[in-house]
Amino acid sequence: xxxxxxxxxxxxxxxxxxxxGPVVAVDGIDLDVRAGDVYGFLGANGSGKTTTxxxxxxxxxxxxxxxxxxxxxxxxxAATVLPRVGTLVEGPAAYPHLxxxxxxxxxxxxxxxxxxRKDRVSDVLERVGLTIAGDRKVKxxxxxxxxxxxxxxxxxxxxxxxxxxxxxxGLDPQGIREMRDLLLGLNAxxxxxxxxxxxxxxxxxxxxxxxxxxxxxLVVQDDLRHLQAPTGRAVVVTPDGDLAHGLLxxxxxxxxxxxxxxxxxxxxxLNRLLVEGGVRVHELGPERRGLEQVVLEATSxxxxxxxxx
Amino acid sequence: MIRVELVxxxxxxxxxxxxxxxxxxxxxxxxxxxxTDIGPRPGEGPAFLSAVLTDGTLFPLAALAIVLPLFMPVAxxxxxxxxxxxxxxxxxxRYVLTRPVGRTxxxxxxxxxxxxxxxxxxxxxxxxxxxxxxLLLGNGDTSGLVTGVSGSSLTSTQLVERTLLSIVYVSLxxxxxxxxxxxxSTFTDSSIGAALGALAFLIASTLxxxxxxxxxxxPYLPTRYWLSFVDxxxxxxQWRDIxxxxxxxxxxxxxxxxxxxxxxxxxxxxx
Numbered sequence: 314x315x316x317x318x319x320x321x322x323x324x325x326x327x328x329x330x331x332x333x334g335p336v337v338a339v340d341g342i343d344l345d346v347r348a349g350d351v352y353g354f355l356g357a358n359g360s361g362k363t364t365t366x367x368x369x370x371x372x373x374x375x376x377x378x379x380x381x382x383x384x385x386x387x388x389x390x391a392a393t394v395l396p397r398v399g400t401l402v403e404g405p406a407a408y409p410h411l412x413x414x415x416x417x418x419x420x421x422x423x424x425x426x427x428x429x430r431k432d433r434v435s436d437v438l439e440r441v442g443l444t445i446a447g448d449r450k451v452k453x454x455x456x457x458x459x460x461x462x463x464x465x466x467x468x469x470x471x472x473x474x475x476x477x478x479x480x481x482x483g484l485d486p487q488g489i490r491e492m493r494d495l496l497l498g499l500n501a502x503x504x505x506x507x508x509x510x511x512x513x514x515x516x517x518x519x520x521x522x523x524x525x526x527x528x529x530x531l532v533v534q535d536d537l538r539h540l541q542a543p544t545g546r547a548v549v550v551t552p553d554g555d556l557a558h559g560l561l562x563x564x565x566x567x568x569x570x571x572x573x574x575x576x577x578x579x580x581x582x583l584n585r586l587l588v589e590g591g592v593r594v595h596e597l598g599p600e601r602r603g604l605e606q607v608v609l610e611a612t613s614x615x616x617x618x619x620x621x622x
Numbered sequence: 623m624i625r626v627e628l629v630x631x632x633x634x635x636x637x638x639x640x641x642x643x644x645x646x647x648x649x650x651x652x653x654x655x656x657x658t659d660i661g662p663r664p665g666e667g668p669a670f671l672s673a674v675l676t677d678g679t680l681f682p683l684a685a686l687a688i689v690l691p692l693f694m695p696v697a698x699x700x701x702x703x704x705x706x707x708x709x710x711x712x713x714x715x716r717y718v719l720t721r722p723v724g725r726t727x728x729x730x731x732x733x734x735x736x737x738x739x740x741x742x743x744x745x746x747x748x749x750x751x752x753x754x755x756x757l758l759l760g761n762g763d764t765s766g767l768v769t770g771v772s773g774s775s776l777t778s779t780q781l782v783e784r785t786l787l788s789i790v791y792v793s794l795x796x797x798x799x800x801x802x803x804x805x806x807s808t809f810t811d812s813s814i815g816a817a818l819g820a821l822a823f824l825i826a827s828t829l830x831x832x833x834x835x836x837x838x839x840x841p842y843l844p845t846r847y848w849l850s851f852v853d854x855x856x857x858x859x860q861w862r863d864i865x866x867x868x869x870x871x872x873x874x875x876x877x878x879x880x881x882x883x884x885x886x887x888x889x890x891x892x893x
Contacts, residue, residue, distance in 0.1 A: 370720050372891040395722035402720070406713025410635060422626045423721040466717065 321347045323474055323505045324369060328378035331364050338364045340529035341378060346507055346522070351500050353516030353537075354509040355608060356526035362509045363403055365526065366478055369507075370400060383474060396424065399472035401480055405463025413447040413454070413462050414438065420466050437465040442491060456483030464492070468499075475499065476507045481515060493519055517604045525608050532611040540607045543599040547577040549587065550596040560590040574600060623727050627735035631701075640697045641743050645750045647693060648685035652751075656758040670852075674759055681755025682748040682785055683855070686792050689747055690848055694740075695824050696817075698796045701739050702803035703816030705732040706886065710811040710893035725887045733804060733879065740796045744789050776855070784859075788851040791864060795851075798844040798874035799824060805882030811893050841866070844874055 324346035331339040339361040346352045356362045367373035369380055371388030380387045382394050407416040417434040425433070438447040441461040446454070451462065460483050467475060475496070481489045497519065500506055510516050516523060523540060525533040533540070550571050551557050557573060558565055564576045577583040580599045587594055631637055651671075655661060661675040670684040706729070709715035718728060776784070803820035810816055827843040830836040840846055847867025853860040 367716075367891070370716075371722070372716055372719060374888070374890060391722050392724065395720055398720070400717070400720045402716050404713065406717055408630070408712070408714060411633065415633075419626060419630065420717065420721060422629075423623060423718065423723050 323348050324382055324507060326378060326380045329368060329375055329380055330377045331368060331373060332376045337529050342531040344524060345534065348505055350522045351506045351508065351520045353520030353523045354507060355516055355523060357511060360526045361529040362526055363478060366402055366476060366509055396470055397473045399467030399475045401463045401467050401477045403478050405459040407451045407462055409452040410450065412450055413443055416451060417466055421469055433469060437468045440468060441465045457485060457488050460484055474505045478509045513604050525611055527612040533607060541601050544602055545578060546600040547575050547580045547583050548598060548600050549573045549575055549594060551592055551594050553592045557587060557592045560592060623723055623731040624734050627731040628738055631735045631739055637739060641746050644689055644693055644697055644743055644747055648688050648751055649754050651688060652681060652754045652758045674755060678755035678759030679761055681759060682751035683788060685747050685751030686788060690792060694796060695799050697743060698740055698799050699803045699817040699820040702736045702800040703807050703820060704813040705736060705804055706807040707811055707813040707816050715893055716891055719891060726883065729883055729886055736800045740793050740800065744793050748789055784854045787854050791851045794868055794871050795848050797871045801875040801878035805878040808882045808886040
């Protein structure tokens with residue numbers, strides 16, 4: 314069982330720590346990203362997300378702890394691991410005096426054979442929707458176009474793992490949607506995606522697993538559907554608030570105008586009870602915890618602990 | 623990777639603008655000399671300048687002597703100081719390193735590209751100097767013999783050989799600065815900082831050369847033998863200073879490059 318699990322591990326860290334002098338930027342985290350995941354790596358600005366990503370890629374050297382990417386230790390095996398990883402770290406970057414295509418050809422020349430270069434470059438340009446703009450100098454690109462170009466560069470080698478840091482930064486709503494569709498498509502083809510973001514909604518829409526970093530510590534790491542499991546309560550929206558309140562004596566946990574939160578294991582049974590009691594129901598459904606709530610709970614507990622130290 | 627760096631250097635507009643500017647001053651000097659016919663007296667002013675009035679084919683050497691003390695080092699410092707720091711501040715360094723390109727390999731490729739730039743600019747200065755000299759100052763000596771620095775005559779073959787040797791020597795002389803700027807470039811994300819640091823080092827060296835109290839230091843200063851390529855035009859060639867100059871640059875390259883390598887390969891890339 315554990316061997317099968319290991320074979321699935323795409324990113325694993327044990328006690329990964331980075332200190333800058335007295336400051337602990339990343340504090341002994343144990344990441345576990347499995348093949349096929351869309352892993353959302355959440356955290357406020359300054360929580361250590363970028364430092365962690367940089368350690369995984371061998372840009373920043375860990376103070377202590379271990380990191381394995383695609384089953385091999387980093388940064389020792391960088392030369393064999395990184396060719397299978399596509400990265401977009403802290404915003405895109407390109408040589409401004411060259412065209413988008415020229416940039417991709419230059420990056421492709423770092424380690425890939427010349428044969429097939431034109432095709433590879435045209436292919437990724439098309440995937441990110443830059444076929445026409447690809448022949449313009451990057452100097453004149455908007456942030457959104459740079460972001461697409463960065464993703465195109467990350468896709469050049471058909472990576473097994475994509476490590477993306479805030480990939481929708483600077484994109485308009487249409488662009489965000491295209492990016493999301495593109496990433497989900499790649500994931501469906503078998504690419505594991507490690508997505509670091511501070512946008513809860515983005516992670517909630519795309520990810521299958523979530524890790525939350527708070528002040529350098531990993532406070533939550535679980536499947537999104539576990540985190541969003543029903544809470545054993547139901548939400549009822551009704552114009553007959555008082556009637557419902559009387560009917561459900563003692564089971565109403567809170568009430569805000571038309572909206573009641575009721576203790577109930579089964580929403581359907583609750584619905585029958587209300588309707589039979591003559592209560593008109595606009596909306597009724599099991600309460601689920603939003604990701605925002607999960608994150609706030611996890612980080613506020615941590616802060617209290619931090620405060621008493 | 624070396625090829626990639628060379629392509630980057632050649633396709634960069636800055637490379638050609640720098641080379642263009644390097645040629646501006648010698649060309650202006652040639653124009654002034656041609657128009658006024660007033661040369662410095664022998665033994666004064668930049669080397670070879672007094673000789674070019676009678677023979678334009680010596681002008682490549684005069685041109686090199688004009689750009690060597692200040693303009694070449696500025697150009698080399700700017701290009702070399704930008705090597706790593708420029709990629710860092712532009713954000714491309716993290717993408718190059720995660721392609722992945724090994725840090726040692728990148729540093730070596732950058733050094734080779736800087737060397738290529740040095741060689742390219744020296745050759746262009748020499749060629750432009752030759753053309754400008756020939757057009758503006760003329761080939762004064764019809765006998766095919768040119769007067770060397772020692773007063774004896776050099777055949778055209780000798781002159782070509784020695785001019786080529788000078789080009790190589792001048793290029794080698796720039797290596798110390800290049801290595802210094804490259805080392806500083808691994809320490810900072812600011813290209814300008816690295817370039818100015820290397821220039822400060824050269825200015826200090828130039829200043830100490832004029833100070834009698836610094837006599838003991840002078841044989842080890844990087845700029846000490848820069849103009850020794852003049853010795854190639856003596857009869858016979860005086861090799862002593864030239865060889866010392868080459869050896870000294872070699873030592874500087876080893877020390878600075880070693881320090882730059884040690885820093886770059888163990889550094890956290892946070893740019």
